[in-house]
Structure formats: C-alpha cells, structure tokens
Amino acid sequence: MRTQRCTVLVGVLAAGLLLTQQACTATGRKVSRPVAFTAPASLLTGERRxxxxxxPGAAVSIGGSDRFILTPTGDKYLxxxxxxxxxxxGARTVTTSPCDPARAGQLFTITPQGPSTYAISNQGAYLQVTSGGELVVEGPLKTTFTLIDEGPARG
Structure with missing residues (x-):
C-alpha cells in the first residue's frame, strides 16, 4: 500500500511540474537560452534615449529633437x-551646437528632486520652461523634469 501511495504522489508531482513548465513557455516560441527579465539601464548612462x-507640461523639443541621450562626462552630462x-x-537661451565635452555651456548637472523628478542646471542656472513654452536657463529653480525612457540609444 505504501509503494502505491508513493508512486501516485510522484506521478502527481511530475504532472504538476510538467504543467508548470508548459504554462511558463510561450506557445510556438523557440528559445535557445534562458530568458531574463531585467529593468532597462539607468537613464543617466548614455545608453538610453x-x-x-x-x-507639469509637454515634452521639451529643441533643434528639431524631442529625444535626447544623457551622456555622462565626469559628474556632469552632455x-x-x-x-x-x-x-x-547661453546667457539665458538654450540652443544646440556640435558636442564638445570641454565646453562649459554644454555640461549639465542633473539632480534628483524626488522619486522621478530632476532639476537640470548649467553653471548654477536652471533649465526652465517659461509660461510661453520657451526653454531657458535662469535661477532660481522653478521647473523640474521627468525623464521618460524611449529605448536604447542609437549610434
């Protein structure tokens, strides 16, 4: 009697394991390596757009671009x-120019202001959005920003 119970128990466990594996495998999907679920790389590594x-407000657009790559340069970012x-x-304006990590006007400090908001500054002046929607640099801090992941950076 004991052998039969053990055999039944092993059979039930094996069937459960088989059903669990089938439930965790996508139908028709062939995977040659283990699948890992990871969070995207930090938005401040230069690897994400x-x-x-x-x-509050709408996304920043400048120089015809509304997607950016935050590239670390020491403790600042291009x-x-x-x-x-x-x-x-510039003196109060924000424009674009060829990237030059030696140019102080292109090196921004990005400072967390909360769980998902940041202050962006350059040489003590903050990136701000005016009531007219213009992007400027001035102090004191009035505008904070969220960084929305748009996928991997491209070349």
Missing part, C-alpha cells in the same frame, strides 16, 4: 540630440 518632460549635436546653455 529619453524624453525630457517638465512637471544632453545629445537626435542630430548628434548637444544642448548649449
């Missing part, structure tokens, strides 16, 4: 556009 969106130029902070 991001939308920079003021809180903000690269889709046309491979970088944001440049």
């Amino acid at each position: 991001v939308t920079i969106q003021p809180v 903000i690269k556009t889709s046309s491979a130029s970088c944001l440049l902070a």
Whole structure:
C-alpha cells in the first residue's frame, strides 16, 4: 500500500511540474537560452534615449529633437540630440551646437528632486520652461523634469 501511495504522489508531482513548465513557455516560441527579465539601464548612462518632460507640461523639443541621450562626462552630462549635436546653455537661451565635452555651456548637472523628478542646471542656472513654452536657463529653480525612457540609444 505504501509503494502505491508513493508512486501516485510522484506521478502527481511530475504532472504538476510538467504543467508548470508548459504554462511558463510561450506557445510556438523557440528559445535557445534562458530568458531574463531585467529593468532597462539607468537613464543617466548614455545608453538610453529619453524624453525630457517638465512637471507639469509637454515634452521639451529643441533643434528639431524631442529625444535626447544623457551622456555622462565626469559628474556632469552632455544632453545629445537626435542630430548628434548637444544642448548649449547661453546667457539665458538654450540652443544646440556640435558636442564638445570641454565646453562649459554644454555640461549639465542633473539632480534628483524626488522619486522621478530632476532639476537640470548649467553653471548654477536652471533649465526652465517659461509660461510661453520657451526653454531657458535662469535661477532660481522653478521647473523640474521627468525623464521618460524611449529605448536604447542609437549610434
């Protein structure tokens, strides 16, 4: 009697394991390696494209680009556009120009202000959006931004 119970128990466990494996495998999908579920790389590594969106407000667009790559340069960041130029902070204006990590106007500090908001500054002046929707650099801090992941950076 004991042998029969053990055999039945092993049979039930084997069937359960088989059903579990089938439930976890996508139908018709062939995978030659283990599947891992990972979070995307940090948005501040230069490996992701991001939308920079003021809180509240619509996404920032400058130089015809609304997606950016935040590329670390020491403890600061170049903000690269889709046309491979970088944001440049002037006296009050923000424009784009060829990327130059030695140019102070292109090196931005990105400071967390909350769980998903950031202040973006250049040489003590903050990236701000005016009431007219213009992107400027000035102080004190009035505008914070969220960074929205738009996928892997391209070349």
